Amino acid sequence: MTASVNAAKASTRRRRRSSFLVVALALVTTGALWALLAPSGSAQDSTDSSEAVRAGRALYLQGCSSCHGMNAEGGNQAPSLIGVGSAAVQFQVGTGRMPLAAPAAEAKRKDPVYNQTQIDQLGAYIQAQGGGPVAAKVTKTQLDDADLAFGGELFRANCAQCHQAAGQGAPLTYGKYAPSLTQSSANDVLNAMRTGPESMPVFGSRQISNTQSVAIAAYVRDITHAKSPGGNRLGSYGPVPEGLVAILVGLGGLLVAALWIGARQKV
Template sequence: MKKLSARRRHPLAAVVVLLFALAATGGLYAVFAPADKAQADTTAQSLAITEGKKLFAVGCATCHGMSGQGSSDGPSLIGVGAAAVDFQVGTGRMPAQQPGVQIPEKKVIYSQSEIDQLAGYIASLGAGPSIPTSSQYSPSGADIAKGGDLFRSNCAQCHNFQGKGGALTDGKTAPTLDGVSAKHIFEAMQTGPQSMPAFPDTTMPEKQKQDIIAYVHTVAGDNAKSPGGLSLGGLGPVSEGLFAWIFGMGAMIALAIWVAAHTAKAKKS
């Protein structure tokens, strides 16, 4: 009994027990794990990356380099993540027709499966924001009023109060948000395309992004609502004040002149 007790108190006893537990856990996992499914998923992912690399070589490597390292005509794509690819290619901005201060939105030339393959290849070059799921960007149940406050604090300086867009410096513009999907708005906030700053989850949590998306879909696009009446182009209080001064004050001045003229005429007669 004394010998057994001494062995239990040996300094290496805990290490031996830990190694035995790890070996037993690994053995059980090897026996019961769905190896076929895991292998199939790995194979499918590898094939997608291979196809994405082929698409990249044809449509993107001219500007971004054969390995995505960048060139004088395009930035490095190492570490930008799959979400940036899904946004840029999914909105038609990439591949670009020609270099410029800002790449405009145009017709999408790739299918969604091809975009996913491109995104998978770029993601394999370096870690970055992944393509969000529908539960991450869905505005269902979001707080529209809070989204409006967040939008006016963080976005209206460039995109205008109702997401109509506006001019920036050096020939750049903030695009209109009319008709932009919830996924692409979320990805733009995550990745910060072109002149836009990035708003990662550490800066702006998913819930706040959903609130902003809900607000944008309320005031911009085909189903936009203008609770205050005529939106006047959605250009904000400056245009509305200018409208009031030009037309409102102009009408009052014209009425005052008309009254004065007729009063003077009546006195003469």
């Protein structure tokens, strides 16, 4: 193409031909340089992630698009997923809340429908639709090294009002509730904080830093998995159920024993 144009111009004016040559040379050089340098750094990644996005889109169209729309734009029954990020996918699909079994005040935690590879693919697809918080991948070492006491302070200041001081969950309004955290993994806790699923407020990284959020996750792991030296936790609901059990079982047992002794007494 360039050659034929240049040939046509060559017959008219020499000055014009030279300027065309410069432009053509510049274009060819730039194109060659771009082709050589630009994609070289991430060639492998881009094929991988684009494959994941493609697989994720296929899964999305099959399992999610009927409510969330063909392009994740949302619909009458479901919110838009643009900008929610792979953290939201990991939380909602990884805890089995999505796909929704039946419309209710709140999505219940259940066994996940998709395996982790599929969830990652779905996450990659949603992440490609406008970005958003990336799914957390916290390591055991990070949790072990976290400041538990500080995590506890942050938990009591930001989480305990809804999730109860021992993470046992509590009711909200109109049938909604803050779920128990006993089954939540550290990654679930981090993903929920960053994305604010359902009624939960969003706790962004500028409000609670990554170090602080890992400390909170470590504290949740601690209170929900720590051994209870005092016997049965009774749901960790505090002194009221403990007192109730003490009265019913303890005093009731004594009463039964006393009646039994009295009944055996020969008059």
